[in-house]
Amino acid sequence: MQLVESRKEGLYCTVGDFYIDPILPVKKAWITHAHADHYCSGCEAYFGHDQTIYFLKKRIGRIAPMTGIPYGVKRSINGVEISLHSAGHIPGSALIRLEYQGEVWVITGDLNPPGSVCCAPFEQLQCDHLITECTFSHPKFVWPAQDLVFNQVQDWFKACINQQVAPILTAYSLGKAQKVQLMCQTLGIPYMVHQTVEKFNQCYRDLGFEIPFASIVKDGIQPRHYAGQLIIAPPTVLKTAWLYRFNQVSTALCSGWVLQEGMVQKRGANVGFCISDHADFPDLVRHIKRSQADVVYLMHGDKARMASHLGDFHSNIKLLEYQ
């Protein structure tokens, strides 16, 4: 039976009567992870991994009952057995596994099989029906070795300091910013952070992760305050007046999208570094094959391109849109 269907509010479990990552307010929302494109405010009840619920409380407040569940613990809702399994993407990120009358469905949200900092290791699941993201759905998206990328960041940082230009490294505040801070520690690069990054740093500390305290970029900051330091900020500062507080800047974007022609310039950055917390194309394909799913539903990314690639070894692929 069609245990999960696509509705205008999001993915809906017909028997369990709940939604997964809804884009509109619903009664019961199961959330794969706390990135803003995977939840909406206004739902009557939220469920997710303990860490996801912690982030949600910080992001949208305690506006409704929120229930945190550890990985691997099974709950039964109208006969549907539901459990969460690490997606390796950001802390708390989960694959949602549903089992009903012997049939298993897995919904991925975002996933990263190699794992990310402060994340439980990715758990490869097998299922009958797999609903998976395919954000990086082109074979050109292959992540280079992180050591190589970190060296590129270090070279750019040194060049900026030599030219007395402030290096602004932009990375999403939840997940990637913590990854680049730990990179800075490894490389011995001194850094300051945007206040939004610090807000999430504190969340990480509250969850028990060791994220060092760094100076925060404040209004009225002077060159003597930031001289010789890397500035870590969210990508939302690109092309904004926030950058005017520095005399001269060089801006960098950390994303898998930097492998897309013209994307660095389009986002308003000077340089790009391929640092991602998503599966690259080979990892996506491997994860789909290893799931051994009879039916694969694709969401996000270039679904048609991914489907044509998967068609070589899989005969039952569906493209999913909210409807």
Ligand SMILES: [Zn+2]
């Ligand atoms: Zn995400």
